[in-house]
Amino acid sequence: MPGGYHSRHGWSRRSHAPGLKYSTATWQEYERTSLPPPDPTDEARLQGLQERDSDTWSQQDAALYEEMTDRNEQREEAKLAPLRRELEGYFADFNLPPLPPPLAKSSGWLEIRRPCYYKNEDVR
Structure with a gap:
């Protein structure tokens, strides 16, 4: 709607930024x-792997990539811990059972990453 025009059917509901909930x-x-600073050697390795086509990676390269991205995700999760604690606190009075641990990566993803599907013949 153009600025200054208000619908005769009532006010539109506007949402608030998510940060206002905390x-x-x-x-x-x-x-x-x-955030703890990232390891410069990890960043260089990660950059090198991202520049190459993932189809040419060896199993070690794929494992290294997964390990480095997991470390980066853990760093980001540590930063979000205060927000997560407050959200979990909203449900503390309900006496709910604890949530199960997160699921592992999907089997479809793991099936694609099997070495028999690599284009690199040495790995196959």
Whole structure:
């Protein structure tokens, strides 16, 4: 709708930014939490692997890539820990059973990454 025009059918419901759902103390803790610096050698290796076509990777390259991306994800998860604690606290009074651990990567993804499908004949 153009600015200044209001529908005669009522006000539209506007949403709020997700950050408004958290307390000020939680946001301050989130902002104070700094990510540990990434390992420069890992970053260089990761960049080298991303520049190459993934079909030419060896099994070691694929395992190294997975390991480095998992480390990066863990660093990001550590930063989000205060926000997650507050969200989990909303449900503490319900006495719900704990959530199961996250699922492993899908079997379809693992099936594609099997060495028999690699284009690199030495790996096959």
